[in-house]
Amino acid sequence: MQTISSIESLRQTIRQFKQNGQRVAFVPTMGNLHQGHLELVKRAFSEADKVVVSIFVNPMQFGQNEDLDNYPRTLEADQQALSALGVDLLFTPTPQIMYPKGLDAQTFVEVPAISENYCGTSRPGHFRGVATIVNKLFNLVQPDVACFGEKDFQQLQVIRTMVEDLSMPIKIIGVPTVREKNGLAKSSRNGYLTEAQKEQAGIIYHCMQSAKTQLLKEKTSIQTVQQQLANTLETAGLRLDYIAIADTKSLQPATADNKSWVILVAAYMGNTRLIDNLVIENPNL
Numbered sequence: 001m002q003t004i005s006s007i008e009s010l011r012q013t014i015r016q017f018k019q020n021g022q023r024v025a026f027v028p029t030m031g032n033l034h035q036g037h038l039e040l041v042k043r044a045f046s047e048a049d050k051v052v053v054s055i056f057v058n059p060m061q062f063g064q065n066e067d068l069d070n071y072p073r074t075l076e077a078d079q080q081a082l083s084a085l086g087v088d089l090l091f092t093p094t095p096q097i098m099y100p101k102g103l104d105a106q107t108f109v110e111v112p113a114i115s116e117n118y119c120g121t122s123r124p125g126h127f128r129g130v131a132t133i134v135n136k137l138f139n140l141v142q143p144d145v146a147c148f149g150e151k152d153f154q155q156l157q158v159i160r161t162m163v164e165d166l167s168m169p170i171k172i173i174g175v176p177t178v179r180e181k182n183g184l185a186k187s188s189r190n191g192y193l194t195e196a197q198k199e200q201a202g203i204i205y206h207c208m209q210s211a212k213t214q215l216l217k218e219k220t221s222i223q224t225v226q227q228q229l230a231n232t233l234e235t236a237g238l239r240l241d242y243i244a245i246a247d248t249k250s251l252q253p254a255t256a257d258n259k260s261w262v263i264l265v266a267a268y269m270g271n272t273r274l275i276d277n278l279v280i281e282n283p284n285l
């Protein structure tokens, strides 16, 4: 596996792939790789001839009081894991390479409506940072296909919307969330949790499943289910950021005529902010 940091070398290698008529699949990440990331890579291989992964802890998507400096950086282990899977090219730019003029002088991409609520409200500017860096990476890698995790559900919809609105010739694939045995969604930030907190945090998934059962079998109203979910999580020691049940496409509040809904949860376990979601097909449509 080739590891490249410069834009010039990246472009050169991508040109070679394209000249050979090879399809390129791309998996953007922030590193500290776990099984969730590796599933994205495996899916990428099923879609293309060459797989490119990027590792870049993108300063533009972090708020001022967030964990940019402490974000786990484990390049050597990441390289080993990607190389073992047969990844063709790993792109590891520095902030200076991606933002030579600094963040303030940078043109940005905004995907307003879908970015508005949930993580967009709690993390102002976050999705602008995500859309801008993913746009830049897409311009550099020119993938035919790109894989993103469903764990970051709103992010996935932001990217889908950007690709559609800006007519980018890229197929976006959402990959199901990989979980720990107790249901906790795998995430690099789980490394901030103690073993006891990890055990406790499994409740998020189990509560979302109960909420799904209530909605489908017991026909409890969306509002009541949402309230009960909030109460249970708070009783279990989580501090809620938001809980919502929304239309999967628009992310607007769920209504009876949506084809499918998504339960969206963001909650703090100690100082660690966890997000998760569960999609529910509307049985009446």
Ligand SMILES: Nc1ncnc2c1ncn2[C@@H]1O[C@H](COP(=O)(O)OP(=O)(O)OP(=O)(O)O)[C@@H](O)[C@H]1O
Pocket: 028, 029, 030, 031, 035, 036, 037, 039, 040, 147, 148, 149, 150, 151, 152, 175, 176, 177, 178, 179, 185, 186, 187, 188, 189, 190
């Ligand atoms: N458990 C998971 N299952 C499937 N995909 C995942 C999982 N966790 C992360 N991903 C996906 O991997 C890609 C890179 O995510 P990122 O590097 O931010 O990892 P992360 O574990 O989500 O980290 P963080 O804790 O910072 O949110 C994203 O598309 C993300 O949705």
Ligand SMILES: CC(C)(CO)[C@@H](O)C(=O)[O-]
Pocket: 028, 029, 030, 056, 058, 061, 130, 133, 134, 152, 155
């Ligand atoms: C898509 C992404 C790599 C952009 O920095 C990041 O938001 C992530 O890892 O989910």
Ligand code: BAL
Pocket: 061, 062, 152, 155
């Ligand atoms: N996985 C989403 C990246 C972030 O939280 O900044």
